[in-house]
Amino acid sequence: MDAVFPTRDAWVAAYRERWLAHYQATGQIDWKLYPALTLDSAPAGKAVDVTQASVLLISSAGGYIPQAHAAFDATNDLGDYSIRLIDTPYAPSAYHFAHDHYDHTAVDADPQVLVPVTHLLDLQDAGLIGELAPQVVSFMGYQPDVGRVVDEMIPQIISVAHDLRVDAAFLVPS
Amino acid sequence: MGLIARALEVAGIATVMTSWNVSKTVAVAPPRATMTRLSRGATLGNPGDAAQQRRVIAASLTLLAHPAPIAPVMLDEQ
Numbered sequence: 001m002d003a004v005f006p007t008r009d010a011w012v013a014a015y016r017e018r019w020l021a022h023y024q025a026t027g028q029i030d031w032k033l034y035p036a037l038t039l040d041s042a043p044a045g046k047a048v049d050v051t052q053a054s055v056l057l058i059s060s061a062g063g064y065i066p067q068a069h070a071a072f073d074a075t076n077d078l079g080d081y082s083i084r085l086i087d088t089p090y091a092p093s094a095y096h097f098a099h100d101h102y103d104h105t106a107v108d109a110d111p112q113v114l115v116p117v118t119h120l121l122d123l124q125d126a127g128l129i130g131e132l133a134p135q136v137v138s139f140m141g142y143q144p145d146v147g148r149v150v151d152e153m154i155p156q157i158i159s160v161a162h163d164l165r166v167d168a169a170f171l172v173p174s
Numbered sequence: 175m176g177l178i179a180r181a182l183e184v185a186g187i188a189t190v191m192t193s194w195n196v197s198k199t200v201a202v203a204p205p206r207a208t209m210t211r212l213s214r215g216a217t218l219g220n221p222g223d224a225a226q227q228r229r230v231i232a233a234s235l236t237l238l239a240h241p242a243p244i245a246p247v248m249l250d251e252q
Binding site for chain 1: 216240
């Protein structure tokens, strides 16, 4: 993970000593104590021909399908680091959103502002992308412990991407 | 999202993200990104504006044709 987050150990130590320690002592969140996350250079990667690529949609909007999944723990001050895999036949209108850290007005009116499944299937049908991967990776993007993101969630996402044999990923934060 | 993009790229999967949060996006140096002046909670465009959402998606996916890293691309979308 050095190329991904080279300052991980120092960041985690600062997070635990400052933000987390304050929260555990007081039950209060103080963002002034949160360590900045700044990385200098992006890792290198290959180009892909998107017209031939299998593309994985990754959303941090907290989307889930109530009939298929438990909701994310949206009210947890310490975050939720789990993922849900949502089959792409589920239309965006089937999604519910468990995420207390953004205004849901827009996504309630039009879920494609955050989970553009129908748009991507249209691009697939038009031959502008090879295919949309058969599942969407969904998580709830309130995750103050970046160490846990790296240690717990990212390995799950990479495993899913490999299992689905995708060539590319399109990441849509909320 | 930037860290996830970085990790996938290292794992051999090309990535692109789009964001309304310019400073936070730049801070984590994702391999490829578009940025907009859209709003939190409406990352791809305004609700009901499918044409705008498609423009943001298309502009983002176009960046996959370039080897990473590339500088983030600012889109004229708000």
